Amino acid sequence: xxxxxxxxxxxxxxxxxxxxxxxxxxxxxxxxxxxxxxxxxxxxxxxxxxxxxxxxxxxxxxxxxxxxxxxxxxxxxxxxxxxxxxxxxxxxxxxxxxxxxxxxxxxxxxxxxxxxxxxxxxxxxxxxxxxxxxxxxxxxxxxxxxxxxxxxxxxxxxxxxxxxxxxxxxxxxxxxxxxxxxxxxxxxxxxxxxxxxxxxxxxxxxxxxxxxxxxxxxxxxxxxxxxxxxxxxxxxxxxxxxxxxxxxxxxxxxxxxxxxxxxxxxxxxx
Amino acid sequence: xxxxxxxxxxxxxxxxxxxxxxxxxxxxxxxxxxxxxxxxxxxxxxxxxxxxxxxxxxxxxxxxxxxxxxxxxxxxxxxxxxxxxxxxxxxxxxxxxxxxxxxxxxxxxxxxxxxxxxxxxxxxxxxxxxxxxxxxxxxxxxxxxxxxxxxxxxxxxxxxxxxxxxxxxxxxxxxxxxxxxxxxxxxxxxxxxxxxxxxxxxxxxxxxxxxxxxxxxxxxxxxxxxxxxxxxxxxxxxxxxxxxxxxxxxxxxxxxxxxxxxxxxxxxxxxxxxxxxxxxxxxxxxxxxxxxxxxxxxx
Numbered sequence: 001x002x003x004x005x006x007x008x009x010x011x012x013x014x015x016x017x018x019x020x021x022x023x024x025x026x027x028x029x030x031x032x033x034x035x036x037x038x039x040x041x042x043x044x045x046x047x048x049x050x051x052x053x054x055x056x057x058x059x060x061x062x063x064x065x066x067x068x069x070x071x072x073x074x075x076x077x078x079x080x081x082x083x084x085x086x087x088x089x090x091x092x093x094x095x096x097x098x099x100x101x102x103x104x105x106x107x108x109x110x111x112x113x114x115x116x117x118x119x120x121x122x123x124x125x126x127x128x129x130x131x132x133x134x135x136x137x138x139x140x141x142x143x144x145x146x147x148x149x150x151x152x153x154x155x156x157x158x159x160x161x162x163x164x165x166x167x168x169x170x171x172x173x174x175x176x177x178x179x180x181x182x183x184x185x186x187x188x189x190x191x192x193x194x195x196x197x198x199x200x201x202x203x204x205x206x207x208x209x210x211x212x213x214x215x216x217x218x219x220x221x222x223x224x225x226x227x228x229x230x231x232x233x234x235x236x237x238x239x240x241x242x243x244x245x246x247x248x249x250x251x252x253x254x255x256x257x258x259x260x261x262x263x264x265x266x267x268x269x270x
Numbered sequence: 271x272x273x274x275x276x277x278x279x280x281x282x283x284x285x286x287x288x289x290x291x292x293x294x295x296x297x298x299x300x301x302x303x304x305x306x307x308x309x310x311x312x313x314x315x316x317x318x319x320x321x322x323x324x325x326x327x328x329x330x331x332x333x334x335x336x337x338x339x340x341x342x343x344x345x346x347x348x349x350x351x352x353x354x355x356x357x358x359x360x361x362x363x364x365x366x367x368x369x370x371x372x373x374x375x376x377x378x379x380x381x382x383x384x385x386x387x388x389x390x391x392x393x394x395x396x397x398x399x400x401x402x403x404x405x406x407x408x409x410x411x412x413x414x415x416x417x418x419x420x421x422x423x424x425x426x427x428x429x430x431x432x433x434x435x436x437x438x439x440x441x442x443x444x445x446x447x448x449x450x451x452x453x454x455x456x457x458x459x460x461x462x463x464x465x466x467x468x469x470x471x472x473x474x475x476x477x478x479x480x481x482x483x484x485x486x487x488x489x490x491x492x493x494x495x496x497x498x499x500x501x502x503x504x505x506x507x508x509x510x511x512x513x514x515x516x517x518x519x520x521x522x523x524x525x526x527x528x529x530x531x532x533x534x535x536x537x538x539x540x541x542x543x544x545x546x547x548x549x550x551x552x553x554x555x556x557x558x559x560x561x562x563x564x565x566x567x568x569x
Contacts (some may be wrong), residue, residue, distance in 0.1 A: 078528035094541025107528035
């Protein structure tokens with residue numbers, strides 16, 4: 001069994017504190033659901049665990065089986081068994097998906113995977129996820145629909161077989177059928193050597209992949225932890241009742257203008 | 271430097287003089303000019319072992335389909351001047367590559383004249399360890415002449431590479447398009463000047479260019495300069511230039527899958543140059559290019 005242990009984690013972005021002391025322990029074999037209104041720090045938590053350079057950890061610790069995760073570079077974290085299924089996977093023109101997947105797989109193994117074995121495994125997973133057969137030859141995420149991008153994240157998770165998968169709104173952009181396929185893929189991964197943290201706003205995903213633990217994160221802190229009953233209540237009543245328990249937080253993300261950055265890429269205004 | 275298996279016609283020049291020829295099609299050499307008179311695939315190797323200034327010309331007759339692969343292999347500094355004439359309605363696919371493992375200077379001054387309805391696509395591939403000043407000029411001399419260029423240049427160590435890529439529109443209804451891509455590493459310098467020139471009266475012409483340089487390290491020098499000189503109203507023209515670092519979000523994404531920063535950068539570099547392959551029709555050359563690129567970017 002492996003354990004991912006987060007203690008008193010404080011995280012800033014551009015000197016604004018987003019996470020204000022998170023304590024969370026995840027063991028393999030468990031599925032954790034992370035819920036909370038927009039803009040309260042769920043994605044930040046997952047990104048900070050992965051090591052996104054935009055986020056600064058100012059206090060606290062993250063340990064994976066006694067190894068200090070905060071001292072690891074992003075690729076070392078991946079190799080240690082952490083996987084982040086991103087909310088907005090990057091489109092990388094010029095990088096062919098199969099080249100990338102093979103490089104990623106090789107990075108996780110001592111011996112490079114044989115081409116034959118790689119193609120066999122890739123084809124099988126692409127078929128399981130009912131993805132475009134040409135996907136392997138296309139540029140990474142470029143021109144992929146929202147649903148294809150999310151399935152591509154799941155494909156990578158299946159190939160890399162992490163100890164801990166952090167899935168950030170993996171269900172957004174998926175239609176009902178695709179959601180079923182993705183949920184099945186996550187359920188297939190379930191084992192004593194796999195742990196998962198899922199962020200989602202929809203009860204639907206949690207019906208298909210039932211979590212063993214549920215947490216509510218507001219204003220940078222986990223204010224409630226429990227089981228399925230929390231999901232039911234949020235689905236019926238929203239987050240108002242959490243406020244009534246005495247926690248104060250914003251329920252709407254501040255709308256940020258979209259500006260054109262360099263090279264015409266869409267970037268969010270800081 | 272080896273002969274490509276799927277090319278029938280082969281010519282080796284050593285220090286400007288003809289060393290070896292093997293032609294299956296109607297191809298002749300007169301006064302330092304290679305005359306191609308029939309549809310053909312031709313490979314030319316320019317070997318240089320002595321310092322000097324060399325000249326060589328190529329003429330492609332009208333209404334032909336020609337694949338031209340040119341490779342420079344030099345162990346001494348040298349400079350080449352070339353005049354190339356592509357006659358009416360011919361279609362030409364060119365691939366120009368320079369090879370050297372020594373830090374020498376290899377300059378190239380190339381003037382390509384393109385006549386009526388002729389179409390030329392050319393890839394210039396520069397992955398080698400030398401310094402260069404390359405002036406490449408395509409003159410579109412008659413109506414409906416069309417040129418498409420693509421440059422892929424890697425400048426590393428202390429190399430100093432400067433390209434002047436020019437499209438001159440000297441007739442109405444002529445079309446030019448170029449994409450010049452570069453990567454600069456360590457202490458190297460790379461300058462790309464893209465020049466599009468449409469003269470007065472050359473209406474209905476299009477000239478487009480994109481110049482992009484990715485900078486890898488502090489201490490590199492990079493310049494992408496787009497120039498458009500237009501003296502006519504009824505034309506279409508566009509230019510773009512960008513110099514920048516590799517996208518941090520791209521690196522983060524690739525690294526989050528276990529790729530080291532080095533590997534991630536290599537993968538992006540490789541992908542950045544890959545579109546040059548579209549300009550290569552010869553299979554063995556495609557493989558070769560891919561191998562050289564992998565070796566040079568260290569994949």
